[in-house]
Amino acid sequence: MKLFDAHCHLxxxxxxxxxGTILLHxxxxxxxxxxxxxxxxxxxxxxxxxxxxxxxxxxxxxHPNDNLKEEFDISxxxxxxxxxxxxxxxxxxxxYFRSGGTDAENGIASAxxxxxxxxxxxxxxxxxxxxxxxxxxxxxRSPLRLVEGEASAHDDMLxxxxxxxxxxxxxNVSVIxxxxxxxxxxxxxxxxxxxxxxxxxxxxYTDMYDESIHVCPLERMLIExxxxxxxxxxxxxxxxxxxxxxxxxxxVSAIKNEPFEKVCKETVLNARKVFxx
Numbered sequence: 001m002k003l004f005d006a007h008c009h010l011x012x013x014x015x016x017x018x019x020g021t022i023l024l025h026x027x028x029x030x031x032x033x034x035x036x037x038x039x040x041x042x043x044x045x046x047x048x049x050x051x052x053x054x055x056x057x058x059x060x061x062x063h064p065n066d067n068l069k070e071e072f073d074i075s076x077x078x079x080x081x082x083x084x085x086x087x088x089x090x091x092x093x094x095x096y097f098r099s100g101g102t103d104a105e106n107g108i109a110s111a112x113x114x115x116x117x118x119x120x121x122x123x124x125x126x127x128x129x130x131x132x133x134x135x136x137x138x139x140x141r142s143p144l145r146l147v148e149g150e151a152s153a154h155d156d157m158l159x160x161x162x163x164x165x166x167x168x169x170x171x172n173v174s175v176i177x178x179x180x181x182x183x184x185x186x187x188x189x190x191x192x193x194x195x196x197x198x199x200x201x202x203x204x205y206t207d208m209y210d211e212s213i214h215v216c217p218l219e220r221m222l223i224e225x226x227x228x229x230x231x232x233x234x235x236x237x238x239x240x241x242x243x244x245x246x247x248x249x250x251x252v253s254a255i256k257n258e259p260f261e262k263v264c265k266e267t268v269l270n271a272r273k274v275f276x277x
Contacts, residue, residue: 001055002030003249003264004271005242006198007091007137007178007224010035010056011045014228014239025243026055032268033242034275036091036137036178038063039070043080050085057275059088059137061125064095064118072124081132087275090137091178092125094118094153097141119160126164135174135274138195154186161193169194174274179226184211191220196274198222201232201240204251213255218266222274223248 010033015022026033032055037043043060050056060080062072080086096115129136142152161168161175168175177190180197187197197216200223203209213221223245225231231240232247249267253260271277 001032001268003032003243003245004223004268005031005033005225005227005245006176006222006267006271007036007200008033008227008242009038009042009046009229010227010242011037011042011049012228015241022241022243023053025241029243029246031243031245032056032271032277034059034087034137034271037061038091039067040076040080043077047080047083047085056085057087057277058083058085059090060086061088061090061092061137062121063091063139064093064121065098072121074124074128077125077128078132081128081134086134087277088135088137088176089125089129089132090176091139092122092136093139093178094122094157095139095141096153097143115156119156123160126160126168129173130164130167130171133171133173134276135176137176137178139178154182158189158193161190161195165193176222176274178224179230180212181209182212184215187212187215191216196220196222196270198224199248199252200224200226201230201236201244201248203255204232204247205236210255213252218256218258218263219270221252221267222270223252223263223267 035046035058037046037060039062046058050058060077140153140157175195177195178198179200225240225245227240227242231238249263253263
């Protein structure tokens with residue numbers, strides 16, 4: 001493999017018409033990937049897809065707010081996670097952006113209840129990752145603006161990860177921060193907890209995340225598409241696909257002033273290490 005997309009959703013309906021063509025693009029470009037689940041249905045579909053292709057693997061998890069009707073049943077996910085193609089738990093985490101804005105907009109009581117529900121759902125998946133000793137893929141997103149004194153999703157995430165840090169280390173469970181688009185300061189906080197940072201397509205069309213890429217050592221970096229979402233330049237505005245991860249690698253190469261081939265090689269090695277491939 002020449003490239004590794006650490007996070008995509010090839011099982012989603014956006015690929016139903018031409019999934020075969022997208023998979024051919026991956027084969028031709030030497031792109032491997034993790035097909036990430038967001039609930040039981042998409043986790044099962046991701047496994048089914050990964051079973052058919054030797055350059056695909058899967059993760060199983062329950063997104064913080066993609067499927068509000070599903071309660072996390074650890075036994076169901078543990079059964080799925082036993083599959084030979086399942087390499088991680090997730091995506092799971094905290095999403096205060098899509099839970100409806102700030103405390104001031106929602107009312108304090110409803111916001112607190114929603115965040116408590118997300119934290120409980122997330123911590124159950126940490127427990128699962130610890131139990132089966134597989135890495136955990138984290139989704140973390142805050143509102144664009146916060147009221148004074150309000151904790152961001154990243155504040156709460158860092159607190160939770162710190163509380164589990166010793167157990168995660170003892171059980172050799174890696175943590176991947178998916179779609180990392182935070183500041184250099186935030187990057188250092190996650191790196192300080194031993195996390196890997198996975199950089200997505202938006203790094204190709206803004207310099208807002210250059211500092212984070214500078215801060216993150218290559219040996220702690222993954223690259224991803226989050227396909228079908230957030231396509232990189234020159235595909236911005238269209239449906240994303242895993243082979244476009246090459247554009248993320250090019251941008252990392254330019255920002256870090258490292259050879260493109262080195263970025264590809266190191267991020268593939270990191271993915272193989274983290275996901276035990």
